[in-house]
Amino acid sequence: MNKLGDLERLLRAGHIDRRQFLAGAAALGVGAAAAGTLAGQALAATPKRGGKLRLGIGHGSTTDSLDPATFENGYMALLNFAINNHIAEINSEGELVPEVAASWEASDDAKTWYFKVRQGVEFHNGKTVDADDIVASVNHHRGADSKSAAKPLLEQVVDIKADGKDTVVVELSGGNADFPFVIGDYHVAILPSKDGKVDAMSGVGTGGYILESFEPGVRASFKRNPNYFKAGAAHFDEVEMLSVTDVAARTNALITGEIDTMDRVDIKTLALMKRNENIKIAETTGTAHYTIPMRTDQGPFDNNHVRMALKHALDREALLQTVLRGHGAVGNDHPISTSNRYHASDLEQRTYDPDKAKFHLKKAGLTELTVPLHAADAAFAGAVDAAVLYREHAADANINIEVVREPNDGYWSNVWMNKPWCMCYWGGRPTEDWMFSTAYAEGASWNDTFWKHERFNKLLVEARAELNEAKRRDMYGEMQLILRDEGGVVVPLFNNYVFAMSKKVQHGTLQGNWDMDGTKCIERWWFA
Amino acid sequence: MVAQRLSLGLLTLFVVSLIIFLGVELLPGDLAEAILGQAATPETVAAFRKELRLDLPAHERYIEWLLGILQGDLGRSLANQREISELIGTRLWNTLFLASMAAVIAVPLSLILGLLAALYRNSFYDRAVNVVTLSSISFPEFFVAYILILFLAVDNQVFPSLSNVSADLSLWERAYRCALPAFTLTLVVVAHMMRMTRAAIINLLASPYIEMANLKGMSRSRIIMHHALPNALSPIINVVVLNLAYLVVGVVVVEVVFVYPGVGQLFVDSVVKRDIPVVQACCLVFAATYILLNLTADILSIVSNPRLLHPR
Numbered sequence: 001m002n003k004l005g006d007l008e009r010l011l012r013a014g015h016i017d018r019r020q021f022l023a024g025a026a027a028l029g030v031g032a033a034a035a036g037t038l039a040g041q042a043l044a045a046t047p048k049r050g051g052k053l054r055l056g057i058g059h060g061s062t063t064d065s066l067d068p069a070t071f072e073n074g075y076m077a078l079l080n081f082a083i084n085n086h087i088a089e090i091n092s093e094g095e096l097v098p099e100v101a102a103s104w105e106a107s108d109d110a111k112t113w114y115f116k117v118r119q120g121v122e123f124h125n126g127k128t129v130d131a132d133d134i135v136a137s138v139n140h141h142r143g144a145d146s147k148s149a150a151k152p153l154l155e156q157v158v159d160i161k162a163d164g165k166d167t168v169v170v171e172l173s174g175g176n177a178d179f180p181f182v183i184g185d186y187h188v189a190i191l192p193s194k195d196g197k198v199d200a201m202s203g204v205g206t207g208g209y210i211l212e213s214f215e216p217g218v219r220a221s222f223k224r225n226p227n228y229f230k231a232g233a234a235h236f237d238e239v240e241m242l243s244v245t246d247v248a249a250r251t252n253a254l255i256t257g258e259i260d261t262m263d264r265v266d267i268k269t270l271a272l273m274k275r276n277e278n279i280k281i282a283e284t285t286g287t288a289h290y291t292i293p294m295r296t297d298q299g300p301f302d303n304n305h306v307r308m309a310l311k312h313a314l315d316r317e318a319l320l321q322t323v324l325r326g327h328g329a330v331g332n333d334h335p336i337s338t339s340n341r342y343h344a345s346d347l348e349q350r351t352y353d354p355d356k357a358k359f360h361l362k363k364a365g366l367t368e369l370t371v372p373l374h375a376a377d378a379a380f381a382g383a384v385d386a387a388v389l390y391r392e393h394a395a396d397a398n399i400n401i402e403v404v405r406e407p408n409d410g411y412w413s414n415v416w417m418n419k420p421w422c423m424c425y426w427g428g429r430p431t432e433d434w435m436f437s438t439a440y441a442e443g444a445s446w447n448d449t450f451w452k453h454e455r456f457n458k459l460l461v462e463a464r465a466e467l468n469e470a471k472r473r474d475m476y477g478e479m480q481l482i483l484r485d486e487g488g489v490v491v492p493l494f495n496n497y498v499f500a501m502s503k504k505v506q507h508g509t510l511q512g513n514w515d516m517d518g519t520k521c522i523e524r525w526w527f528a
Numbered sequence: 529m530v531a532q533r534l535s536l537g538l539l540t541l542f543v544v545s546l547i548i549f550l551g552v553e554l555l556p557g558d559l560a561e562a563i564l565g566q567a568a569t570p571e572t573v574a575a576f577r578k579e580l581r582l583d584l585p586a587h588e589r590y591i592e593w594l595l596g597i598l599q600g601d602l603g604r605s606l607a608n609q610r611e612i613s614e615l616i617g618t619r620l621w622n623t624l625f626l627a628s629m630a631a632v633i634a635v636p637l638s639l640i641l642g643l644l645a646a647l648y649r650n651s652f653y654d655r656a657v658n659v660v661t662l663s664s665i666s667f668p669e670f671f672v673a674y675i676l677i678l679f680l681a682v683d684n685q686v687f688p689s690l691s692n693v694s695a696d697l698s699l700w701e702r703a704y705r706c707a708l709p710a711f712t713l714t715l716v717v718v719a720h721m722m723r724m725t726r727a728a729i730i731n732l733l734a735s736p737y738i739e740m741a742n743l744k745g746m747s748r749s750r751i752i753m754h755h756a757l758p759n760a761l762s763p764i765i766n767v768v769v770l771n772l773a774y775l776v777v778g779v780v781v782v783e784v785v786f787v788y789p790g791v792g793q794l795f796v797d798s799v800v801k802r803d804i805p806v807v808q809a810c811c812l813v814f815a816a817t818y819i820l821l822n823l824t825a826d827i828l829s830i831v832s833n834p835r836l837l838h839p840r
Contacts, residue, residue: 056690062615062797062806063607070607147560147576152569201609215618216608217797218789219694242692244787248674252689253787256681259690409800410556445569 051527052238053505056250058264060243062217067200068189069141069148074263074515075243077186079220082239082522083124084191084205087115087134088184090430090518092509094339096181100129100190100206101168110175110465115168115183121229123192124204124211131162136193138170138183140200150187152438152445175465177472178431186519208234208523217243222522235526254279254500261501261525263516267325273500281500284512285329287337287428287435289494290380292373292390295420296488297450300371304486305364310371312360313394315352316492322389323382327498331491334483335426335435338494339512342432342476347484357397368398371421375403378411379423386492387423417448424448430513432476433464440483449488456482504528533826537819544815545808549590552804558582559606559802580606593805597812603805607798612809616791620813622693623783623790626706627775630713635768638718642725647752649730661719673712673785680708691786709786713779717771724767728760761832769825777814 060075071080089099098104102118121129138160141148156179159171172179190206191198203211208230209222222239242259244250247266253259255276265273265281273279294301294310301307316330329338332350336343361369375387384405391401406415406422415422429435438444441460442452456479463475483489497515507525511518517525560576577583596603602612641661645654664672681689687707697705729752732738741751780792791810798806830836 061801062794063605063801063803065608067608144571145575145579147572147579149572151572215789216610217793219692242690242787244690246784246787249690249785249787252677252682256685256689258688258692410561413557413561445571 047232047235047506047508047526048528049235049526050237052240053236053261053522053525053527054240054242054259055522056242056244056253056259056262058245058247058250058262060217060245064216065201066203066214068187068191069146069150069200071187072149074519075241077514077519078241078516078522079211079214080186080189081207081520082209082222082241083203083207083211084189085121085207086184086186086188086190088180089520090184090511090513092511092518092524094511094513096184096430099184100134101180104180106177106179106467108467110177110179110467111172113170113172113179114163115170117166117168118229119166121206122227123206124225125192127192129190129206130165131168132196133193133198134168134190135160135162136196136198137190138188139196140191140198141188148187150185153182153185153434154188156182174461176433177465177467178433181431182434186514209239219243230523233523236522239522241522254502257502260505261499261516261521263497263499265498265500267327267498270325270327270498278503279500280503281498282507282510283327283499284497284510284517285337285494286339286497286512286514287335287426287430287494288497288515289331289335289337289426289428289491290383290386291335291424291426291448292490292492293422293424293448294488294490295417295448295450296452298420300364300366300369301420301488303364305360306366306369307488308485309357309360309364309369309397309399310394311350311490312353312357313397313399314390314490314492315393316350317352318393319386319389319492323386324493324495328493328495331493332480332484333487333489333491334480335428335439335489335491336432336476336480337428340430340432342473344477344480346477347480350484352393354393354397357394357399361398368400370400370402372402372404372419374406374415374419374422376406376408376411376415376423378406378408379416380425380495383423383425417446427514432479433460436460436479437464440487440489451488453482453486501525533823537823540819541812541815544811545594546590548808548811549586549593549804552799552802552807553586555799555802557802559804562801582606589804593808602809605798605803605806607801607803607806612806615794615806616809616813618695619789619791619794622788623776623779623792625702626691626709626713626779626788626790627772629703629706629710630717630775631772633710634714634717634721634771637714638721639725639764641718642722643729643752643757645722645726646729646733646756647748654726657722661715661722664715665717665719669712669716669781670785672715673708673782676708676711677785680711689786691788693789706788709779709782709788712782712785713775717774721764721767721771725760725764728763729756732756732760758832762829765828765832766825769821769828773818773821776817 057075057078059073064076068080071077085100087099087101088096091097100118100121101115104113104115106113117129117131117134123129138154141150142154142157156172156174156176157170158173161169163169191200192204203214208225208228210225212221212223214220220241224234224237228234244253247264250262251266251269251273254262270281274281294307296302311333320326320328320330330349332347373387375384377383387403391403394401416424426439429438437460439446439448440451441447442457459475459479463472466472466475497512499516504527505525506528507517559580560573560582593603604610605612605615641657645657648654677689680686688705691705691709693702693705733756738751738755741755779790780796783790783792791813794806795810798810
């Protein structure tokens, strides 16, 4: 069989073609059908150069712009990863690896970070990346005038400067062992700089594809970057991204072969799509989750027993089956998913228990409770249905949830963080610290539960600077426990990313940190 | 007379712009909040507002914009700093192309169907054509569109389900890709025009002069073509123009279903993101389309009616 293995290797490397392989296999006594399957597998598993990938994306708006500071939807995130690189990336094994940086190291207190710039990386305009470009690219998201979504993340940066051509030194206000994750955020694209400023609107980056045309809300087209520094990436010759926000139009386009892949499959029609033999469905579990935050600074949610009663009054399993049709996982009232490094798997799963809910109500000095829950599908598709289901479940625990339907328009400015209780979603964050400091730390601008917990906040600072793996795991475990039993958030579900592609599109292990293979499908996938 | 109508039109445009500006001002949130969404913190919103000059009072922004228009400058999109004239230009051309294509199919079709229906009044044909066109207008546009996609794109791959047009396409290729949305629009507008034609002609058939022609022994088709139709033109032109205006400004749903890059999608996106200059520019274009087409209808009505053309 070793000879056959050699043949396979030759076939994969392209030294022999399929016909020669079949002839060779026949000579070794392998049946034609079996040999054909083997050849197919060998060829499919090997990334092959060529072809034009056409994507139908359920996002994209005519108001999109190329400025990385304004990237907020899935369309721009995909475009971003096609034309830009970042200091670090999460690879298909889920590990953080250097991208435009070659390596990094931290001081012992994790307060000072040194990033080495990868040599010989070129922008699309021919300029070589140096430390000044990285400093300018990061600074684009800092400072008083920045409108970047990454600004709050980079507030911990006290100073960033270039030390020669190939080193960037970052000073933090406190230790952060996960800082490479933070600075690798998708907004912080590495752009060419001039006199310390980046030209954010040019669309010039270092990525595997060069932007050829971009019509916001309609299409973007790319051609392969011949000087791409990464080996074994960017297999397509050309890429075209269409913004197809209507899910039926997207599905039709995939079925009729006008596009090769689509994101955000309608789960309701998934069973019908699976019948089509030219299409395959892919699914990843990431950090994205739905939440129902309560304002703990307002009554009745300032009483932890009330919060516990509400947490017990929801049948998560039923919600998973109806709202997501099983394409997800139940949540445990904290935002750390199973795909996070320090997920506390030993924490007992909270289940539907009206008696416990009644018990907590009694502890809070109540026999029954009436609370309004504000909901709109802006929070997530099916949010209003979920609220209505919640009302049905909670009724058994003498809790009367009044579902208030809000308009999608202005939901994030008028309802979220304003009304005492509403529906919400989070894309999740790659690290525990990032998630907690964004939405659960005292005083954080998106602390949508207005939650203050002394022990939690103390652990947060300590764990951030802790370089010992085991100790960090314990700390983050305890934080998840505190949040589950005392926090102001109900986390009912983690939602899967479900996407579909034509059978001829091939991919390796799919990464679930974001939609569409970590939003890197353009660089990672290939045609069979 | 024409000058008066034109200046009235301009006044209408001005009032429309004012109403739109006030309407958008009344919507909750602004561009900075709309673009940053859940990711908005007070500081980033403030910085964004300052950059976009949204911190200025509303009347100052309105006057600034109006002065720009008078100098032929539509301004830039707040969201991505692109020239609005360039942004609207290609999309308006796309929309006009689709509207013309639908009109080229729909107008002659509905006139012929209407004439024949009047000619063979209460026949099986008359009833059948009424039932079919009324059914197609009674369904929501997206439903008609999906039915067409199902039969002509998915089951039988005759036309593409996405109208993916770009500037470098040949006319023929462009028309091919626009076929399904054009058919959808045709189905949506035919009933209105067809029934108006039929009603106008049937109405006239009861007049004394038609009776006279009948008594003279003229053929039915000659009576309709030579005696009834010229006098029925005025109401028909009005309904045709009204539908043409609809084809230009009312096709948002069709554009969404076929992912057609027209003005409608631009308009909706801009309203959602509170991109006020673009919203205003789109509204001006829409208002101008209506005003211009109404003007055309009036003039054509006058031309087609000798009593109005030569007033005593």
